[in-house]
Amino acid sequence: MQTVLITGCSSGFGLETARHFLAQGWRVVATMRTPNAELFPASEHLKVVALDVTDPASIQRALAEAGPIDVLVNNAGIGMFNALEGTPIEVARDVFETNTLGTFAMTQAVLPQFREKKAGTIINVTSTVTLRPLPLLSVYTASKAAVNAFSESVAHELAPFGIRVRVVLPGRAPTTRFGENARARIGDFPAPYADFAGKVFEGLRDATTPTTSSSAVAEAVWRAATDPNCPARIPAGEDAEIWFNA
Numbered sequence: 001m002q003t004v005l006i007t008g009c010s011s012g013f014g015l016e017t018a019r020h021f022l023a024q025g026w027r028v029v030a031t032m033r034t035p036n037a038e039l040f041p042a043s044e045h046l047k048v049v050a051l052d053v054t055d056p057a058s059i060q061r062a063l064a065e066a067g068p069i070d071v072l073v074n075n076a077g078i079g080m081f082n083a084l085e086g087t088p089i090e091v092a093r094d095v096f097e098t099n100t101l102g103t104f105a106m107t108q109a110v111l112p113q114f115r116e117k118k119a120g121t122i123i124n125v126t127s128t129v130t131l132r133p134l135p136l137l138s139v140y141t142a143s144k145a146a147v148n149a150f151s152e153s154v155a156h157e158l159a160p161f162g163i164r165v166r167v168v169l170p171g172r173a174p175t176t177r178f179g180e181n182a183r184a185r186i187g188d189f190p191a192p193y194a195d196f197a198g199k200v201f202e203g204l205r206d207a208t209t210p211t212t213s214s215s216a217v218a219e220a221v222w223r224a225a226t227d228p229n230c231p232a233r234i235p236a237g238e239d240a241e242i243w244f245n246a
């Protein structure tokens, strides 16, 4: 039986992906900052483990508790909407700590076991905004574009050890907690950007445009984990497919 460890399983894509792998009969190590096993159906194949990807001691404890794994899904992430002028550098640093360095640190932490057994798959969840950038998302987009570039480089370095690296790029998913959490991180928009920001948000609220569901992301991660011939970058969601193929 194969084992997957997924970061950021308290909600959204991570939660749906963990449920999907469980339903497919995998062992699942569902990690989150505040463990809550009630989010899942009872299963002897499930371990819910505390993990903060920005904390090296937490990473080491979680991996020790997880035991051997076959697939790592770096899904934990935070959003950030604001004009660059309204973004304090410490907020930008937090976004990079979680989205970018958190992914580097988790990848680094699983490498010894993957290298030793000459197998393993690392799946990094980034975003289609890295392919078609939008305004007010410069810091977030840069944090995820760095993960795309990291994934492509490290994939070459790890291929000789039988380790695969894949990137899943979701589109916009209004049903997860992402937008709400990102909004909580916004200070006030700088006054010169307020009208423009209002129009951008109006566009984002347009209910007629296609979006991404959590199940589309779970299916894309599943494909990345189980199809040895899947491409290095996989779009997830109807809008993501459109952007990806434009």
Ligand SMILES: NC(=O)c1ccc[n+]([C@@H]2O[C@H](COP(=O)([O-])OP(=O)(O)OC[C@H]3O[C@@H](n4cnc5c(N)ncnc54)[C@H](OP(=O)(O)O)[C@@H]3O)[C@@H](O)[C@H]2O)c1
Binding pocket: 007, 008, 009, 010, 011, 012, 013, 014, 032, 033, 034, 051, 052, 053, 054, 075, 076, 077, 078, 079, 098, 102, 125, 126, 127, 128, 169, 170, 171, 172, 173, 174, 176, 177, 178, 179, 181
């Ligand atoms: N929703 C979208 O439109 C969208 C589009 C493209 C890509 N993405 C990316 O998809 C991933 C999942 O997002 P989502 O939409 O499912 O959002 P979400 O519902 O807000 O889920 C994000 C998850 O990341 C966790 N997390 C945040 N900081 C963490 C840390 N330091 N250590 C461990 N876990 C942490 C959160 O846990 P807590 O409960 O502890 O906060 C939560 O479980 C993210 O990487 C996001 O950037 C989202």
